[in-house]
Amino acid sequence: MKSLRRWATPLTIASFLIMGVTGTLMFFHLETTLGKVVHEWAGWAMLLGVGAHLALNWRPFTTYLKRPLAMGIMGVGTALLVMTFLPLGPEGGNPMMAVVQAVEQADMETVIALSGQELDAGLTALKEAGFEAEAGQSIRDLAEGDRGVQMQMIQTLFTR
Incomplete structure (x- = not known):
């Protein structure tokens, strides 16, 4: 003691x-x-x-x-x-989480366009970061539901 x-x-x-x-x-x-x-x-x-x-x-x-x-x-x-464990507050929860979920579910062309890049440049950036992305895929599908990988892909596209 x-x-x-x-x-x-x-x-x-x-x-x-x-x-x-x-x-x-x-x-x-x-x-x-x-x-x-x-x-x-x-x-x-x-x-x-x-x-x-x-x-x-x-x-x-x-x-x-x-x-x-x-x-x-x-x-x-x-x-x-x-x-703190009760779902109180505005309907639908945190709007930023809704934005992130929409980005994760959108097709790659839309996400790359939102990032301000051309499609080829965005796909190249993802490839350089180790992600084999193709047009038509969503970030969620490409990451197979792994939230950490999804955040890495979003960071790759939006921090260039």
């Missing part, structure tokens, strides 16, 4: 600092790509640190379960967490 004590609280504090700052930047749409990645990985570090901290302080934690205010705060937090 002594070795656990040495790193549990410092890890919790460090990951909270990272999560707090990067989360605030994300709230105001000021995040960077690295900031988002660090935020996501710091979440795992925070889970580990908080879990260890909770194990070290289990008995004091259980006293909070007897206090109405503490139970209310934890109950509201739990309810908010559950609500």
Whole structure:
């Protein structure tokens, strides 16, 4: 337990600092790509640190379960967490996801035209990236449903 004590609280504090700052930047749409990645990985570090901290302080934690205010705060937090799994919001969900799905399902000629390239140039770019694409195919069919491969193809076409 002594070795656990040495790193549990410092890890919790460090990951909270990272999560707090990067989360605030994300709230105001000021995040960077690295900031988002660090935020996501710091979440795992925070889970580990908080879990260890909770194990070290289990008995004091259980006293909070007897206090109405503490139970209310934890109950509201739990309810908010559950609500994040509900399909609330505008009909149809995230419009950017709908755009990506439309691009994945469209024929190669349409996608390449949307990327601002000529058909031959787009097909060549895909070939150079390791994708044997032909006119008439969709990105989804070519990638055989692999989302990672689909994103690579979209990136290849739209970042030139």
